[in-house]
Amino acid sequence: MDWLKEHPEVRTIRVAAADLNGVARGKRIPARFASKVFSEGTRFPFSVMNLDIWGEDIEESPLVFETGDCDGLLRPTERGFMPMPWLEAPTALLPIWMFHMDGRPYSGDPRQALARVKDRYTEKGLTPVVATELEFFLIDDSGTKLRVPPSPRSGKRRTGGEILSLRALDAFDGFFTALYEACEVMDIPADTAISEAGPGQFEINLMHQADPLKAADDTWLFKMLVKGLARQHGFAASFMAKPYDLWSGNGMHTHFSILDQNGENIFNDGTEKGSDALRSAVAGCLAALPGSTLIFAPHQNSYTRLVPNAHAPTGIGWAYENRTAALRIPSSGPAARRIEHRVAGGDVNPYLMIAAILGAALVGLEDKMVPDEPIVGNAYAQYLPQLPATWNLAINQFDSCPLIKRIFEEELIENFLMTKRQEIHYMAELSEEEQTELYLDTV
Numbered sequence: 001m002d003w004l005k006e007h008p009e010v011r012t013i014r015v016a017a018a019d020l021n022g023v024a025r026g027k028r029i030p031a032r033f034a035s036k037v038f039s040e041g042t043r044f045p046f047s048v049m050n051l052d053i054w055g056e057d058i059e060e061s062p063l064v065f066e067t068g069d070c071d072g073l074l075r076p077t078e079r080g081f082m083p084m085p086w087l088e089a090p091t092a093l094l095p096i097w098m099f100h101m102d103g104r105p106y107s108g109d110p111r112q113a114l115a116r117v118k119d120r121y122t123e124k125g126l127t128p129v130v131a132t133e134l135e136f137f138l139i140d141d142s143g144t145k146l147r148v149p150p151s152p153r154s155g156k157r158r159t160g161g162e163i164l165s166l167r168a169l170d171a172f173d174g175f176f177t178a179l180y181e182a183c184e185v186m187d188i189p190a191d192t193a194i195s196e197a198g199p200g201q202f203e204i205n206l207m208h209q210a211d212p213l214k215a216a217d218d219t220w221l222f223k224m225l226v227k228g229l230a231r232q233h234g235f236a237a238s239f240m241a242k243p244y245d246l247w248s249g250n251g252m253h254t255h256f257s258i259l260d261q262n263g264e265n266i267f268n269d270g271t272e273k274g275s276d277a278l279r280s281a282v283a284g285c286l287a288a289l290p291g292s293t294l295i296f297a298p299h300q301n302s303y304t305r306l307v308p309n310a311h312a313p314t315g316i317g318w319a320y321e322n323r324t325a326a327l328r329i330p331s332s333g334p335a336a337r338r339i340e341h342r343v344a345g346g347d348v349n350p351y352l353m354i355a356a357i358l359g360a361a362l363v364g365l366e367d368k369m370v371p372d373e374p375i376v377g378n379a380y381a382q383y384l385p386q387l388p389a390t391w392n393l394a395i396n397q398f399d400s401c402p403l404i405k406r407i408f409e410e411e412l413i414e415n416f417l418m419t420k421r422q423e424i425h426y427m428a429e430l431s432e433e434e435q436t437e438l439y440l441d442t443v
Contacts, residue, residue, distance in 0.1 A: 001035055003081040009090040015042055017074060017096045018110055018220055019049050020416055022349030023442060043071040049098060049108050050415045053442055058418045072098045072106050079217055085182040086228030107409040110351035117359045118212050125261040128358050130215035131208040135250040135346050136226055137243055138172060138200040139236045141440060146243055148200035149235035161197040161247060168195035175233045182225055188218045198247035212354050219350035239346035240439040241305040249305030250346030251312060254357055257338040267337040274329060274337045281339060282318050282327055283371035284364020285357060289316050291401020293387050294394040295356040296344035300427045301439050303391055305345050308380045313342050315384030317375045324379035347443035359407030395420050
């Protein structure tokens with residue numbers, strides 16, 4: 001509450017939690033009643049954490065009519081208040097997460113799922129260190145066809161991809177300046193920005209955090225910020241996996257290492273190859289990939305990104321310093337030895353994504369798994385086991401994967417399956433243009 005006292009200009013707050021699709025669900029509350037959220041929490045139905053991408057109830061969910069659509073209790077996370085710089089009126093956001101009325105964490109909450117994985121690491125005296133890289137498009141969606149917005153500086157539209165182009169960044173200097181200023185006041189550790197391969201496509205890296213919950217919070221909040229701030233500047237920003245058929249899509253790469261009780265990186269053995277623990281974590285991630293693809297590619301549009309020769313992995317393999325592989329071990333000093341997980345699209349729920357990656361790595365460590373030899377050369381040209389190529393196949397493999405059951409609790413698995421099966425049913429009624437309109441702002 002001290003933050004609100006220091007910002008008397010804030011008259012309203014938003015309380016918000018991430019549902020299974022990563023969509024913010026919550027309420028608007030006058031600032032003078034904010035103390036009640038801390039003392040008593042707030043409530044909304046358990047079913048709200050399990051809505052489909054349209055924001056509709058899941059028709060077969062026991063959370064709706066079977067239980068009388070009963071409420072869960074939502075309490076503030078450790079993040080506390082932060083400003084919402086993309087709104088005109090001074091407003092504060094208070095992230096919340098869901099519990100049962102008796103104080104037990106609600107297992108259908110994706111943030112609680114990540115907290116459970118984090119706790120398993122803590123029990124073993126281990127600390128995951130996580131960073132994300134987020135790709136997104138700036139888009140003019142005011143007409144019937146998506147295109148890059150005109151530069152506020154020159155009024156011109158950039159018609160092609162310009163990888164690592166300073167000109168492309170400078171064309172939207174006002175937006176990026178405002179974005180970095182907003183990240184500063186929201187405590188989002190935004191680092192390097194680059195232009196990417198698509199028209200109006202950019203990537204921003206978030207700094208490593210020795211707390212996977214903080215890393216996921218940063219990622220979720222950053223997506224919300226970028227989309228809101230872009231609208232403030234007169235265009236859209238989208239993290240959907242592939243808004244343009246002819247260009248590469250948006251990825252969300254995750255880098256992670258693991259520290260022991262002494263703060264030493266267990267992936268480091270002083271060599272470029274890394275330790276046995278690194279290889280076991282790699283093996284766990286690879287073993288879980290068929291089942292966890294639904295987490296990394298949760299939507300119909302996601303599978304248009306996961307195609308050969310489009311800067312997104314399709315084969316299940318790993319390599320040193322090779323961006324065609326699903327898992328890459330980047331070049332680094334020994335102390336920074338880490339794994340880069342390259343499968344997820346920008347359209348994911350960050351909490352589920354990081355939980356799936358760290359959970360799979362932990363399974364690999366627990367079972368002392370050993371991966372196949374790292375690949376060399378172009379992964380697309382090699383005979384590798386393949387990721388599920390369709391949404392329906394990914395749903396089925398998520399349902400049957402024993403490793404998923406070691407990472408996530410049964411209620412979350414069932415809720416996520418019901419959500420995706422309802423979405424795949426109703427998505428068949430939409431044209432490609434209608435799907436794009438749906439995903440552009442929601443994911």
